[in-house]
Amino acid sequence: MNIFYTPDITDSSYTLNEEESKHCIRVLRLPVGAIVYLVDGVGGFFTAEITSDNPKKVTLKVISAEAEYGKRNHYLHIAVAPTKNIDRLEWFLEKATELGIDEITPIITDRSERRVVKEDRLNKVITSAVKQSIKAYHPKMNEALSFDSLMKQPFEGNKLIAHCIDNADKKYISDLVNPFQKYLVLIGPEGDFTPNEVEQALNKDFKPLTLGNNRLRTETAALAACFEINYLNR
Numbered sequence: 001m002n003i004f005y006t007p008d009i010t011d012s013s014y015t016l017n018e019e020e021s022k023h024c025i026r027v028l029r030l031p032v033g034a035i036v037y038l039v040d041g042v043g044g045f046f047t048a049e050i051t052s053d054n055p056k057k058v059t060l061k062v063i064s065a066e067a068e069y070g071k072r073n074h075y076l077h078i079a080v081a082p083t084k085n086i087d088r089l090e091w092f093l094e095k096a097t098e099l100g101i102d103e104i105t106p107i108i109t110d111r112s113e114r115r116v117v118k119e120d121r122l123n124k125v126i127t128s129a130v131k132q133s134i135k136a137y138h139p140k141m142n143e144a145l146s147f148d149s150l151m152k153q154p155f156e157g158n159k160l161i162a163h164c165i166d167n168a169d170k171k172y173i174s175d176l177v178n179p180f181q182k183y184l185v186l187i188g189p190e191g192d193f194t195p196n197e198v199e200q201a202l203n204k205d206f207k208p209l210t211l212g213n214n215r216l217r218t219e220t221a222a223l224a225a226c227f228e229i230n231y232l233n234r
Contacts, residue, residue: 008040009038088218093122119141162186
């Protein structure tokens with residue numbers, strides 16, 4: 001199944017951009033008349049036929065369209081401290097997109113080892129995973145925010161913070177929330193959130209969360225939270 005991401009599709013015909021056109025004709029070697037599939041990132045799933053094989057601007061005719069394809073029964077937003085090795089964050093984005101996630105925000109904390117991220121590059125990783133895993137919804141990649149800024153943003157739903165501070169009254173996801181709701185989960189850097197950051201979050205009605213007895217890397221913890229939320233809503 002050959003899938004192309006077409007976020008600006010609005011009509012019964014569509015022209016792929018030069019990069020996608022080249023991939024379609026030069027790499028996949030698809031001929032005129034071949035059937036391909038398009039996703040718009042907001043639930044639209046389209047079946048289309050190639051009508052022109054120009055390697056710089058392939059034209060397509062939409063044969064059928066389906067709305068809300070694969071719509072999820074919950075909303076998951078994970079705010080995660082960027083890892084020093086950006087490849088590890090990219091790995092998380094790829095796997096979380098495959099499992100199911102709606103929104104990601106890089107958060108810059110007191111102990112963050114990386115304070116700058118390139119959202120365009122991270123979006124490309126997400127887009128690739130969207131196509132590979134046949135998703136019609138494209139997760140939203142937000143610009144990096146400071147922890148303080150994130151605390152000031154409203155969120156209507158379940159708010160959780162995973163941290164490693166001992167002797168804290170932490171519970172598992174399944175003990176904290178119910179299925180079919182909205183969730184915001186905070187995942188800290190390798191050095192964890194500071195006690196002050198945890199206190200800030202608790203004062204903003206975040207619930208303390210444990211992901212088990214093992215100490216996990218940032219990207220592993222984020223993916224574990226993603227898996228648990230999706231499993232809860234299976």
